[in-house]
Amino acid sequence: MLDPQLLRKKPEDTARILKTRNCDLDVARLQTLEERRKALQVRTEQLRNLRNTRSKAIGAAKAAGGDADALMAEVKELGGELEQCESRLNGVREEFTAIARQIPNLPHDTVPRGTDxxxxxxxxxxxxxxxxxxxxxxxxxxxxxxxxxxxxxxxxxxxxxxxxxxxxxxxxxxxxxxxxxxxxxxxxxxxxxxxxxxxxxxxxxxxxxxxxxxxxxxxxxxxxxxxxxxxxxxxxxxxxxxxxxxxxxxxxxxxxxxxxxxxxxxxxxxxxxxxxxxxxxxxxxxxxxxxxxxxxxxxxxxxxxxxxxxxxxxxxxxxxxxxxxxxxxxxxxxxxxxxxxxxxxxxxxxxxxxxxxxxxxxxxxxxxxxxxxxxxxxxxxxxxxxxxxxxxxxxxxxxxxxxxxxxxxxxxxxxxxxxxxxxxxxxx
RNA sequence: GGAGAGGUGGCUGAGCGGUCUAAAGCGGCGGUCUUGAAAACCGCAGGGGGCGUUGCCCUCCGGGGGUUCGAAUCCCUCCCUCUCCGCCA
The missing domain is CATH 3.30.930.10 (Bira Bifunctional Protein; Domain 2)
Known part of the structure; x- marks a missing residue:
């Protein structure tokens, strides 16, 4: 597998080199996926952070003998959105790696270009x-x-x-x-x-x-x-x-x-x-x-x-x-x-x-x-x-x-x- | 094939629904002390990822799935290891 950072940061250069290996890289598709990944990952991690802190608050409230029903309802609702974000993020990641794992290695500079x-x-x-x-x-x-x-x-x-x-x-x-x-x-x-x-x-x-x-x-x-x-x-x-x-x-x-x-x-x-x-x-x-x-x-x-x-x-x-x-x-x-x-x-x-x-x-x-x-x-x-x-x-x-x-x-x-x-x- | 017990940080090993931000020990690194070393004491330490990258956050307790507001902890499943019995080159 190539360095995913290479596909994210320099897709055009990578595609040009891969062309010599009879491999066509769908640069536009990769860039679309990368944009979605970024947004979804940031949102997913925010939600997880929120859920973690709220859940801890529930534990603390219960330990103090208080009532946590309102908090529990809030976190339950949050869980719904989180689940949705996670599954969309996973979908994007799977498509990205499915593409990445099919890509051959990059040839060294000293390798002659050719077709057969x-x-x-x-x-x-x-x-x-x-x-x-x-x-x-x-x-x-x-x-x-x-x-x-x-x-x-x-x-x-x-x-x-x-x-x-x-x-x-x-x-x-x-x-x-x-x-x-x-x-x-x-x-x-x-x-x-x-x-x-x-x-x-x-x-x-x-x-x-x-x-x-x-x-x-x-x-x-x-x-x-x-x-x-x-x-x-x-x-x-x-x-x-x-x-x-x-x-x-x-x-x-x-x-x-x-x-x-x-x-x-x-x-x-x-x-x-x-x-x-x-x-x-x-x-x-x-x-x-x-x-x-x-x-x-x-x-x-x-x-x-x-x-x-x-x-x-x-x-x-x-x-x-x-x-x-x-x-x-x-x-x-x-x-x-x-x-x-x-x-x-x-x-x-x-x-x-x-x-x-x-x-x-x-x-x-x-x-x-x-x-x-x-x-x-x-x-x-x-x-x-x-x-x-x-x-x-x-x-x-x-x-x-x-x-x-x-x-x-x-x-x-x-x-x-x-x-x-x-x-x-x-x-x- | 039958019966049972387990998989937790580099290693040993506790934890068995909510400060787990994973105890403790060993090993490792740094320091104090010492002529030097050892001992003792003090301190630091994992992997992966994201972002507004002097920092903050997410994730990882064999793999995957489930229950729950919340899972190392409960359930299902697969893999692996160990013990006993049977069989076998």
Missing amino acids: ESDNREERRWGCEKKAARKDFTPVDHAALGAALGMMDPKAAAALAGARFVVLSGALARLHRALAHFMLDLHTGEHGYTEVMTPFIVNSDTLYGTGQLPKFADDQFQLAGERGFYLIPTAEVPLTNLVKDRIVAAAELPMHLVAHTPCFRREAGAHGKDTRGMIRQHQFEKVELVHITRPQDSWDTLELLTGHAEAVLQRLELPYRVVTLCTGDMGFSAAKTYDLEVWLPGQNRYREISSCSNCGDFQARRMRARWRNPDGGPEYLHTLNGSGVAVGRALVAVMENFQNADGTVTIPDVLRPHMNGEERIKPG
Whole structure:
């Protein structure tokens, strides 16, 4: 959520910036609501003050043994007007917040303006020599490789659950696990993260905190029943919400958290997209990095976080590039996002494998997550998150980049300790 | 699943229809004393919001709803915690 003061005091400026994010703000409506709110709130508080003082007078009169009938009649009448004012005020407030909670975060000054991914700005590339060196045969995609190895079975998964699931087996299942373990070891051992294991089911309040609700309800898997449970779409949700409704001590900051979790997504708007292979699944695993920082530290932290995600790809020797998402391509809660796109020879293109964002105080405001600033009062925290990295897509990338002409897959050096020291995955 | 007990400020914990403007203790901050520290004593301290912003006011006792002139206190409901029993990886 944006600072409501921004919407109240500078609606035009805010609307102009939001326009670059394909978001139209109804400035006139907001101003009307704000005028009504002001008048109603002042009146409501006056009435409440009157009621409180009169009610106390009744108590005092009764305690003194006097007669309070006249006062009681007066306060009863007052209560009627108060009730009316309160309900009108609530109506105005509800409409205001209903609008406010649908508004995306404001982009940082360094974010390129644009409408879609073609306007994203490439920052750098890594590993291109390696990419060029592997042109001695025509690479196939991971789905074909996996099928030939006999270790990747979308048909079996379809029979179990439906489309957009996969069954892995043998060395490929193990490689998947090895990737997750390698990433966790790297982030906890060398990058200083604290490993966290969280619920994979959360309530609606938690999803609201990170911005998935109310606007993106269609992307979530909701569980049947009255409890309002959802499967997490990413570990960003439980990790970030660890500070929900808290005022954390300065000494606790910054927080660096990592979790390996499954992620569940409806992929509601993606019919017919990436139907082959395991690029886009309803269930996938991800190692997620979350930072909770003081406001003054978040921009440096975004660079640090992105570096940690890049380190994963570098150790795996996977060619990639870093792009800054343009205003039109950014996620709802982000102020700035770097995507890491890994090279997939089977598709002959770069595909997203990590997304690192600084959300500023946007999520913190929704979560009421603050810290005690020694120089002042409580202040909203800044939150960042990044994939470090998507495990399923990392498996795809390793398979396609490390494939050999004979259909085998060489195991990257850093994964071999997790693979019984094996050097290759062969059919069998 | 059955039975019961609870959710009050950073923590412990009193209050159970009207000076609650929430006792008291601990912890915290400031001061007195001291070479320094401790002890003792004195004082200050929550979050959110509004407005005519040296100040005044509203709101918050797990969430929501209700009763009442008035609710931390009574009623309904949901959530959470704890104890005992049963079941269970």
